[in-house]
Amino acid sequence: MLDWMYRLIFPSETPDVTQSLVVLLLAISIGFFVGRIKVKGITLGVSAVMFVGLGLGHYGYRINAAILEFVRNFGLILFVYGIGIQVGPSFFSSFKKEGIRFNILAVATVLFGGFITFLLFKFSTISIENAVGLMSGSVTNTPGLGAAKETLTEIQKQFPSKSFSDPTIAYAITYPLGVFGIIITIILAKTLLKINLGKESFTCDATTTPATTLIIHQKCRVTNEAFFGKSIYQVLKEVNIQDIIISRLKNSGSQVVYAPSLDTKIHNKDVLMVVGSPAAVSQFIEAVGKVSSDLFIESEQDIVTKNLFVTKSAATHKTLAELDLYNKFDLKVTRVFRSGMELLAQPTLELFYGDKIRIVGNKEAIVEAEKIIGNSEKKLLEPDFLSLFGGLIIGMIIGSIPFFIPSLPVPIKLGFAAGPLLTALFISRYGGVGVIHSYINNGAVYFMKDLGICLFFAAVGVHAGEGFYDNFIHYNGWLWIYYGCYITFIPLIAMVLIGRLVLKLNFYQLVGLMSGTYTDPAALAFSTKYLDSDIPTQAYATVYPLVTIFRIFVAQLLILLLV
Template identity: 65%
Template sequence: MFDWLHTLLLPAETPTVAQSMITIMLAIGSGVFFGRLKMGKISFGVSAVMFTGLLLGHLGYRINYEILDFIRDFGLILFVYGIGLQVGPSFFSSFKNEGLKFNLLAVSTVLFGGVIAVILHKTTGLSIENMVGIMSGSVTNTPGLGAAKNTLAELSVKFPDKTFADPTIGYAITYPLGVFGIIFTIILSKTFLKVRPDEEMRMFRKSKINREEPLIHKKMRVNNSEYIGKTINKIQKEIGIDIIISRLKHSGSESVFSPTLDTIIQDRDVLMIVGTEANADQFIQKLGRPSTDLFIESDSELQVKNLFVTQTSAVHKKLSELDLYNTYDLKVTRVFRAGKEIIPRPSLELFYGDKIRIIGSREAISEAEKIIGNQEKKLIEPDFLSLFAGLLLGIIVGSFPLAFPGLPIPIKLGFAAGPLIVALLISRYGGISFIHSYINNGATYFMKDFGICLFFAAVGIHAGEHFYENFIEYNGWLWMLYGSAITFIPLIVMVIVGRFFMKINFLQLVGMMSGSYTDPAALSFSTNYLDNDVPIQSYAQVYPLVTIFRIFTASLLILIFG
């Protein structure tokens, strides 16, 4: 009576599409469940899907070969595209501060690991395909494995008589080593360096003074005769302090208005200014003193409202082009983008999903909404046209052949680097035509985690098919020894150079260690182990460039030595 259920749920050597779907759901569902369990402060998160996939593959579960490649590659594309959109804004802005130093150390670590892999390939005689698999697993780099498999597929077409090893085997054997190796190195480095997280946090906060400060508003009264009778524009040029004057009230009057750059400052004027705390205090000190005037905040004629940029007529327009002040007597006091507050300069270009804070009359704000959009519901609903157009562009970029002298086939960015680079550029420049960078946080996390779950499930089940036999046949313990060299040596050198020569804060260094090995499990552990979120910031700063270099390293090693 229930034979159909047994057929659907039990392993099959040649599964149907329905049986394949059941296998994938079993791998992902059980993996997510076990990934939430904690061993001390360690949890694997979605990385556990890889291990449950290995177990199911070992037990005989299979995925139909006609859909296996699609599920693996589509999952990888979703994952890297989501990562690119998520970290793009902070990735580019970080280069203005310590990002260049961080990425230099992280990329050097990647290249050092590649050098060790080449040395092991030459000294052990192990095929480069297997060595690249060992390298990708020992640094927990999924996109690198994807790039290696894509390159091998291209080589198989070019050289049909040549047989290539499957790098997934080495990846599966050394992946657990990579996860635990980074965590073990974090614990050991904290112990040997005698790091105190509270002291490191204090030093980190001290180093961040006057850097990426939030915007605030303060009230002041003008009493410096040097600036009385001058326009706001002239005063700002003379002082050179980056602030916005959002409201102004003349002494003895209860009328409050939003001034233009041509407004003349009078004696005892009360101003509402917006800027960083340091800039606001400096501006107040130059022009007068702090004020406790309440009328400037309570004027019933002026309203303050946040508007979301959702209308195409406002997207990619500069504030000077919209000219909200002259058109509607409105003043933009702040722009919120990707979790950051931005001073609204006339040259600032608005992106889809930006939130702008404006001040003016109720009627004027209503008119401005028609241009800006302010359709918050529209931001909650996924824009599939923009999303899939971006994914399509990423696949096209990843498939573009780049010919290099001496290589047997043109190198391609592949399904890992292509979508990642496109997502980074889209998030940096706000979009390309109708393709925009805004996806709400929930959708981004879903796309990223769903994609990596699909990839891990496909890779794990396929690798688990002959995992035990391969471990015995290829002397898995010896492969793990090779992998440990690629895991630990670059990490130890990174800690020494980063801590003693580059003087990097340990909390940031831990994030860089996790980011250089693209390991979310190690990142999750470090935030719990050190009890703060600082590692997440440096992880995001190095992750994109590290991923691109790991993809290129894996592909080039196979092309050069394969």
């Protein structure tokens, strides 16, 4: 009577659709539970789904072949697209600061790891597909594994007589090594390099990227007679500070506060509300007067401050100068919040769908401006599947474009890993393509990333688990772990020495670069707790996209050149 339950729950060599879905859900749900278990403050996180999948596969659970291929590829696409959307804006802006140095060091480390993988293939009996699996596992890079499997599938279609090993086995064997290898290196580097965390934190607070992009406001009382009777435009020109906005002005002896234009003249003891970077604001106040303690200028009686969301096409992809809110409504935009970044509202700044802008002005005027800008938070909460799946389609098309290179057995493609990632990076950088926009709320991005990686890990884990134990014995898994140590530790040690002794990088930033170069969120989570700082996260996000792309290309090229 309960045969249907038995077929649904227990292993089957020929599973149908329902049984396959149950196995996927089992791997993901049990994996999430296991991933939350802490051992000395360290968790496996979402990667535990793959290890649970290996266990299920080893004990006879299977997934229908067609479903497995779909789930694996779809999960990978969702994961990398979510990453691109999340870090795109900060990724491109980082190149204006320390990002170039960070990415050169990170990419060089990736290439060095690829070279070591080549040497292992050349001077051992390991096949190139297993060597690439070792490399991807030793640096915990899932997109690289996905690209390798996709490339092997393409070669198999061209040459049906050839057979290849599944790189997932080697990946699964060395993955824990990649996770714990970085953590061990971080701890040893701190001890052997005699890092003073207090000193590192102080110097980092003064030099890191967030300090240069932070936007603050400060009250200034005009006391320098050299600027009496001059317009705000003239004052800014004479003090040679462009990245400043005067959002409010209160004349001396008056309690009336208003949003001034660039033509507004300032006088003795006027109070200004100055908005900009800390350095620019401090420089302006020092030149024009002194810090004021006036409270009337912050009053919401005459003018108010309100945040509005850009949700209408009339404001999307328009610059602040084109919107001209000051001349139309006597409103001043002071800041724009986008993807976790805070931007000064320059006239040339282009607005994207989902941006949050801070406006100062009259209440009635702000209501009128809302009709143009939108400010519909409900609309932002609604999933825009046209933008999401439209972006995924573009990414798949770009990833499927073949590049014919002489002497390679098959054309090289960006694939389902690099194609959607590059597409998401550029869509998030430029705010969209046509009707496809880049805005996806944070909750949806995290859900998409986690769902994608869970589907991928569950699929590859169950599939690899079928022969995991036999392969571990056959190929001597302990020897593979030994080989993986070369790929994990040698580039990592070189990175620490060059980054610290040659480039003189701050240790907090260096730790973030180590985690980002090895695309290891578990190591990042450990480092932020170990150092009690979010600075590693900023360096991690700076290099993650470019590193992921190079990991994908290195994995593909090694297989195409050496298979």
